[in-house]
Amino acid sequence: MATALGQEGTRRPARPFIVQVAALRKAIGTSRHEHRDGIINGLAAVGVVVPDGSVTDVDLELTSDPGGITAQGVVKAPWTSECRRCGGPVSGMVEADVRERFAPTTGRYADEDAYPLTGDEIDLEPLARDAVLLGLPLAPLCREECRGLCPVCGTDLNESPCTCQPAGDPRWSALDALRDPPA
Ligand SMILES: [Zn+2]
Ligand SMILES: [Zn+2]
Structure with missing residues (x-):
């Protein structure tokens, strides 16, 4: 064969x-x-x-x-x-x-x-x-819980956050402070 x-x-x-x-x-x-x-x-x-x-x-x-x-x-x-x-x-x-x-x-x-x-x-x-x-x-x-890549900078969000994320953007922290004044 x-x-x-x-x-x-x-x-x-x-x-x-x-x-x-x-x-x-x-x-x-x-x-x-x-x-x-x-x-x-x-x-x-x-x-x-x-x-x-x-x-x-x-x-x-x-x-x-x-x-x-x-x-x-x-x-x-x-x-x-x-x-x-x-x-x-x-x-x-x-x-x-x-x-x-x-x-x-x-x-x-x-x-x-x-x-x-x-x-x-x-x-x-x-x-x-x-x-x-x-x-x-x-x-x-x-x-299942893969975070994927940041669509803006391409960072692998499984490995580290990036500064494109609103929550982690330092430019917003001043506004946050105004919105939520310290008690
Ligand atoms: Zn993945
Ligand atoms: Zn990013």
Whole structure:
């Protein structure tokens, strides 16, 4: 079998997400556990990426029925981005619950909303790709209480306040003294 060199230097099968389902389809109503992982490059949403070379993990229960295969389980992948407030690095894991169908593309059981079942083979990669893209965060924060950058001077307000902030501006202290005369 052809192999490709993975990120960690281990040999990986060239098509890690292809699953043969002939036996499963012969015994309608049976299930099989499939755990695959592999590299899916080019996974990215607006400002959030799954770094090229990182491993997407697919853990599914496959169940056959007369019309095809149902796949249910979890898809996991790491992501990196920039905090939408301060621009600092953020990272995390997508853990997407999936329940999807694979069905023939032609004939009596054809289902154009399902992933394709080609002969007795299914490819879990499109399912994994869709699940990861849907699961990526839209506008991640480095932490919930991130103060972000000052829009005027660009100071990282997590590290120190800046003089653009009205509360910290010494020019206002005289006015404050007039408004609130000492008792
Ligand atoms: Zn931040
Ligand atoms: Zn400032």
